[in-house]
Amino acid sequence: MAVWWNNLVKKFVLCFIDDNRWMYMAKGLAVTMEVTLMALVIGLLLGIVVAAVRSAHDQQGSELSGAGGFLLGLANGICKLYLTVIRGTPMMIQLMIMYFVILVNTTNKTLVAMVAFGINSGAYVAEIVRGGIMSIDGGQSEAARSLGLGYLPTMRFVIIPQAIKNILPALGNELITLVKETSIVTVIGLGDLTKGATIIQGRTFEAFLPLLAAALVYLLIVVLLSWLMGKLERRLRAGDRH
Amino acid sequence: MKKILAITLALMMILALAACGSSAAQSSAAPAADASSAAAESSGSAADAGVLTMATNAAFPPYEYYENNQIVGIDAEVAAAIAEKLGMKLEIEDMDFGSIIAAVQTGKVSMGMAGMTVTDERKQSVNFSDTYATGVQVVIVKTGSPITDLDGLKGKKIGVQESTTGDIYATDDFGESNVERFPTGADAVLALTQGKVDAVIIDNEPAKNYVAANQGLSILSTEYTKEDYAICVSKDNTELLDKINTALKELTADGTLKSIVDKYIPAAASSSAAADAVSGATSEPSK
Numbered sequence: 001m002a003v004w005w006n007n008l009v010k011k012f013v014l015c016f017i018d019d020n021r022w023m024y025m026a027k028g029l030a031v032t033m034e035v036t037l038m039a040l041v042i043g044l045l046l047g048i049v050v051a052a053v054r055s056a057h058d059q060q061g062s063e064l065s066g067a068g069g070f071l072l073g074l075a076n077g078i079c080k081l082y083l084t085v086i087r088g089t090p091m092m093i094q095l096m097i098m099y100f101v102i103l104v105n106t107t108n109k110t111l112v113a114m115v116a117f118g119i120n121s122g123a124y125v126a127e128i129v130r131g132g133i134m135s136i137d138g139g140q141s142e143a144a145r146s147l148g149l150g151y152l153p154t155m156r157f158v159i160i161p162q163a164i165k166n167i168l169p170a171l172g173n174e175l176i177t178l179v180k181e182t183s184i185v186t187v188i189g190l191g192d193l194t195k196g197a198t199i200i201q202g203r204t205f206e207a208f209l210p211l212l213a214a215a216l217v218y219l220l221i222v223v224l225l226s227w228l229m230g231k232l233e234r235r236l237r238a239g240d241r242h
Numbered sequence: 243m244k245k246i247l248a249i250t251l252a253l254m255m256i257l258a259l260a261a262c263g264s265s266a267a268q269s270s271a272a273p274a275a276d277a278s279s280a281a282a283e284s285s286g287s288a289a290d291a292g293v294l295t296m297a298t299n300a301a302f303p304p305y306e307y308y309e310n311n312q313i314v315g316i317d318a319e320v321a322a323a324i325a326e327k328l329g330m331k332l333e334i335e336d337m338d339f340g341s342i343i344a345a346v347q348t349g350k351v352s353m354g355m356a357g358m359t360v361t362d363e364r365k366q367s368v369n370f371s372d373t374y375a376t377g378v379q380v381v382i383v384k385t386g387s388p389i390t391d392l393d394g395l396k397g398k399k400i401g402v403q404e405s406t407t408g409d410i411y412a413t414d415d416f417g418e419s420n421v422e423r424f425p426t427g428a429d430a431v432l433a434l435t436q437g438k439v440d441a442v443i444i445d446n447e448p449a450k451n452y453v454a455a456n457q458g459l460s461i462l463s464t465e466y467t468k469e470d471y472a473i474c475v476s477k478d479n480t481e482l483l484d485k486i487n488t489a490l491k492e493l494t495a496d497g498t499l500k501s502i503v504d505k506y507i508p509a510a511a512s513s514s515a516a517a518d519a520v521s522g523a524t525s526e527p528s529k
Binding site for chain 1 (some may be wrong): 308309310312338351
């Protein structure tokens with residue numbers, strides 16, 4: 001028993017304390033969080049815009065005519081193309097295409113990762129937001145119209161506030177997925193948390209401890225995020241019980 | 243609710259600014275930051291900005307590896323010496339070995355230096371500098387393994403680092419189905435210690451490093467052909483290639499190259515081999 005424990009301590013020291021190896025993981029964690037948060041911001045902005053276009057077209061498309069209708073139809077087409085392509089290709093390939101083909105001149109891997117994950121996240125956020133908007137009972141918008149509210153005020157005062165409650169759980173899921181998805185940036189050589197673990201593994205030939213440590217850190221982040229999302233949802237639901 | 247939203251948005255904005263600030267600081271080469279602007283410039287532009295970017299796969303001791311949160315090793319130090327001679331700042335980019343030539347070709351980096359062997363196939367994509375070191379592929383097995391020479395490898399599972407000459411030899415000589423490719427040599431050796439592969443074919447100096455770091459491994463005495471390591475530069479950038487070759491000649495003449503190699507490879511045999519290699523700039527490239 002004591003031998004096992006001593007062995008574990010020795011391996012722990014080898015993997016993390018020697019040569020300051022824990023810093024590979026610490027720096028990697030900073031990179032992971034940086035990429036995740038920026039990608040989330042980009043994804044939210046992109047997703048909300050795309051969702052707005054898509055739901056506007058689906059709810060109203062038949063009513064509009066002329067230049068406005070045509071533009072909306074065109075925008076809708078572009079959005080649909082974006083969604084199909086981004087949701088239809090693997091994230092790793094998107095990332096590699098972004099790094100080796102599109103942004104071919106830069107070696108700023110963090111920026112490339114942020115952009116690639118942001119664009120990818122945007123597609124999924126768009127569908128989540130659109131789903132949330134569409135899930136609101138048609139009666140709500142009818143009632144709003146009967147009160148004389150136009151399309152935009154209806155969305156702003158009636159539909160979106162209700163839709164947010166539906167959107168938030170799925171959005172939280174997307175954020176959690178994003179955090180873990182960023183682990184594939186090692187294919188472009190970006191030093192994130194996972195790469196930190198693989199560097200340590202490569203130097204020490206110990207697979208167990210570095211990988212376990214990385215997994216635990218991801219787990220902690222996800223648990224924290226889930227807890228925060230839970231709090232937010234509870235606050236929002238507080239108004240429902242009246 | 244509004245307060246939470248306001249605070250969250252404010253935090254996001256601060257984070258976004260911080261992230262953009264730090265990512266701008268990371269790409270200290272100004273051309274690199276303008277990713278969205280101009281089409282692919284010649285790879286000379288990366289060098290002209292006073293920064294020499296070098297692509298490598300930092301899992302290849304003693305040529306390049308991580309120590310104390312930095313990339314060190316023979317290649318790292320020789321590159322730093324070359325950059326100094328050229329009056330430029332060195333920046334090392336770690337990436338998959340297989341991506342290095344593509345990175346050099348597309349101008350992402352100025353040069354690639356990764357214990358890379360000169361082969362005819364690679365010469366079709368990039369130009370190579372003069373040889374600065376030599377290596378030879380060897381076979382690592384578990385001590386006591388029934389494999390004693392190259393013939394013993396037939397039908398066995400061989401681990402290699404993908405896209406290296408070890409990969410090429412193993413596939414040519416023993417067949418695709420017997421070869422397992424790993425992202426780094428260390429991963430292949432880890433698989434060897436776990437019994438997932440029966441042998442690993444890799445360059446001799448890293449092999450010595452891996453064997454020293456593990457218990458129960460040994461290197462077979464049979465070797466493949468001697469290989470020349472050189473720096474790869476884009477075919478468009480003949481200017482940089484000439485500068486690098488001049489710098490290499492100077493470093494050989496004043497003994498810097500030898501001292502760097504000796505620092506990492508303390509055996510007399512290897513250092514004389516390196517000296518032989520750099521004085522005889524033309525050597526047959528291995529296939």
